[in-house]
Amino acid sequence: MYVYDQYDQNIVDDRVKQFRDQTRRYLAGELGEAEFRPLRLQNGLYIQRFAPMLRIAVPYGLMSSTQVRMLAKIARDYDKGYAHISTRQNVQFNWPDLENVPQILAELATVQMHAIQTSGNCIRNTTTDQFAGVAKDEVVDPRPWCEIIRQWSTFHPEFSHLPRKFKIAVNGAVSDRAAIEVHDIGLEAVKNAAGELGFRVSVGGGLGRTPVVGSFINEFLPWQHLITYLDAILRVYNRYGRRDNKYKARIKILVKALTPEVFSERVNAEWAHLKDGPSTLTEAEIQRVAAHFTDPAYRELNDFSGELAELDAQHPGFARWRQRNTFAHKKPGYVAVTLSLKPTGVAPGDVTDKQLDVIADLADRYSFKEVRNSHNQNIILADVEQSRLFELWGELRDNGFATPNIGLLTDIICCPGGDFCSLANAKSLPIAEAIQRRFDDLDYLFDIGNLDLNISGCMNACGHHHVGHIGILGVDKKGQEFYQVSLGGSAGRDASLAQILGPSFAQEDMADVIEKIINVYVEQRNEEESFLDTYRRIGVDLFKERVYAANN
Amino acid sequence: MQRIIKNGQLIDETWHLLPKDAAFDSLPNCDDIIVPLGLWVDHGPALKARDGGLGVWLDAGDEIEEIADQLDNFQVIALNFPAFTDGRHSSTAYLLRQRYGYKGEVRAIGDVLRDQLFAMQRCGFDAFALREDQDAESALLAFSEFSEVYQASSDQTLPLFRRRG
Numbered sequence: 001m002y003v004y005d006q007y008d009q010n011i012v013d014d015r016v017k018q019f020r021d022q023t024r025r026y027l028a029g030e031l032g033e034a035e036f037r038p039l040r041l042q043n044g045l046y047i048q049r050f051a052p053m054l055r056i057a058v059p060y061g062l063m064s065s066t067q068v069r070m071l072a073k074i075a076r077d078y079d080k081g082y083a084h085i086s087t088r089q090n091v092q093f094n095w096p097d098l099e100n101v102p103q104i105l106a107e108l109a110t111v112q113m114h115a116i117q118t119s120g121n122c123i124r125n126t127t128t129d130q131f132a133g134v135a136k137d138e139v140v141d142p143r144p145w146c147e148i149i150r151q152w153s154t155f156h157p158e159f160s161h162l163p164r165k166f167k168i169a170v171n172g173a174v175s176d177r178a179a180i181e182v183h184d185i186g187l188e189a190v191k192n193a194a195g196e197l198g199f200r201v202s203v204g205g206g207l208g209r210t211p212v213v214g215s216f217i218n219e220f221l222p223w224q225h226l227i228t229y230l231d232a233i234l235r236v237y238n239r240y241g242r243r244d245n246k247y248k249a250r251i252k253i254l255v256k257a258l259t260p261e262v263f264s265e266r267v268n269a270e271w272a273h274l275k276d277g278p279s280t281l282t283e284a285e286i287q288r289v290a291a292h293f294t295d296p297a298y299r300e301l302n303d304f305s306g307e308l309a310e311l312d313a314q315h316p317g318f319a320r321w322r323q324r325n326t327f328a329h330k331k332p333g334y335v336a337v338t339l340s341l342k343p344t345g346v347a348p349g350d351v352t353d354k355q356l357d358v359i360a361d362l363a364d365r366y367s368f369k370e371v372r373n374s375h376n377q378n379i380i381l382a383d384v385e386q387s388r389l390f391e392l393w394g395e396l397r398d399n400g401f402a403t404p405n406i407g408l409l410t411d412i413i414c415c416p417g418g419d420f421c422s423l424a425n426a427k428s429l430p431i432a433e434a435i436q437r438r439f440d441d442l443d444y445l446f447d448i449g450n451l452d453l454n455i456s457g458c459m460n461a462c463g464h465h466h467v468g469h470i471g472i473l474g475v476d477k478k479g480q481e482f483y484q485v486s487l488g489g490s491a492g493r494d495a496s497l498a499q500i501l502g503p504s505f506a507q508e509d510m511a512d513v514i515e516k517i518i519n520v521y522v523e524q525r526n527e528e529e530s531f532l533d534t535y536r537r538i539g540v541d542l543f544k545e546r547v548y549a550a551n552n
Numbered sequence: 553m554q555r556i557i558k559n560g561q562l563i564d565e566t567w568h569l570l571p572k573d574a575a576f577d578s579l580p581n582c583d584d585i586i587v588p589l590g591l592w593v594d595h596g597p598a599l600k601a602r603d604g605g606l607g608v609w610l611d612a613g614d615e616i617e618e619i620a621d622q623l624d625n626f627q628v629i630a631l632n633f634p635a636f637t638d639g640r641h642s643s644t645a646y647l648l649r650q651r652y653g654y655k656g657e658v659r660a661i662g663d664v665l666r667d668q669l670f671a672m673q674r675c676g677f678d679a680f681a682l683r684e685d686q687d688a689e690s691a692l693l694a695f696s697e698f699s700e701v702y703q704a705s706s707d708q709t710l711p712l713f714r715r716r717g
Contacts, residue, residue, distance in 0.1 A: 011698060011701075014699055022667065030687075151712070152711075157670075157674035161637045162639060235643050235646075239644075243640075278709055278711060279711050
């Protein structure tokens, strides 16, 4: 993974000093609340229901075991022993004291971590495929490009007060595991017929109140021009994006108002001034950054298929876990393993300090001292030897990471909701738990198969409910918490936005509602047909009828 | 007398900033004045004929393209921040310096606060009329908050990747 040199370290160290002084001035009354607010937000610090919430940046989800241990230490020393993996591959702490935040940042800086631009109206953490660098279907490793974008976006002087937040995602594989089409900018690394590398560029995607699937405005941007082209997009947005209404301030509204064609013309007109200028990327820089993302010291191994099949036969639990929680690796004899942070009864994405220490230890022993966070709020050991899979499974079971539910209905994406977040209209965690409890039969879960169930506690959509196969949105009706259900969303390459089923439901009915929806699917599906495909084939009517029928 | 920051130092203000609704008839002949864009558009030739210094100020929604071919008439171009969180004129300052080659003073006016100064001077501002409640002395510290930067902008035309040792 990327390792800071003195330049990178100086910038992060300077930031620690700067924020320490800003916090000091705020606490001393020299800096007003309104002036401090954007400063703390651009450092990931929210004032929440009980205490500030601090969001630590995990650039494109990648962490070393040393960094994971630091997060464990911070959870222990400054929080209540918990951390939360967010849907942007970041890590959040829900209980730090404001006074301690400068010190937390100083400790993070010692392991090359920070909280820069994890909130606020600026360019946020760039996200990517959690299987970057190891996926079999990868065309281009997105990580060096993510790092180049991270550096470009860090304290960009011109784009630090945008109309609204700005999210970039990069995908380099055949499947899109980074949901690029629902980002402000989505970049797909591709190769042209001549084998040259470039990017397909999507703009104006996003969730939130007005979910939109992005529009591709450039089918092949040669890699040299990535930064100048991003500068051009951001400059057009910074100058012309709406600032009069925060709900219409995202770039998607501008793209829609202008039409993607006109927006793209504006970008090209701006880019014409920048193209081939000093920010044009160099082969040397790409090589410098890419050198941090070369393969680890893999051993020359053969696949362990026969032995694993035998173990499967002897241990059905292992077979089930292997089916759901492992992911094929590009190297023979290796496999990527997802640690489920979604056991029933635990807030999705939550880990304790002790678990973080265990994860760091497992990374050291099984996976070249690195882990990844996924936007699905799980943690991945990307480079595990297949011959050690059974042994690892045992350790994961001992530590609560082996719930065999990756990609299944109980692998719920869920924001912290009204239990923690001051923006939320409704709680989300109890809904997730009620659904997990209802679907506690593993055989049935496996039979239902791939299903993305996403829950957001408000229309800011941190839980990505618009792109859930089943999406749940908490709404406030005259002070009461209700839940709106939508169907048919997808964050994949065939991205689509979910359709609202109808009137919202009370909290206590939610598990029943989901069960009825699943029953319709099970009755209607053709053999091997996924929930999403069935929905796309039969439409919403049967689901609606069942869920809203008077007596059933 | 109000003081402003110019090139990283506090100096006495010598310019008169005219309000948006300033009438042309009441203008003094000799003072150094910064006129709103509308006044320049309506009375450009007469303003040029005055003896005093001339500057123009743009509100956040005004586009620099409107006067891009007239910049040598102005010793000062002031850019107004209705709120410090409105970043539009960060792009304007960049364009003034990098695209239109403007060498005069680019001044930030309005809701100009210490904690935005570092980024603003990077974009091309060299003068800052701070909001009244700001401590101008301590604001000067903002210019040295970062020892290194990643991106190219007006202060540093090469990105770090072309300068790394």
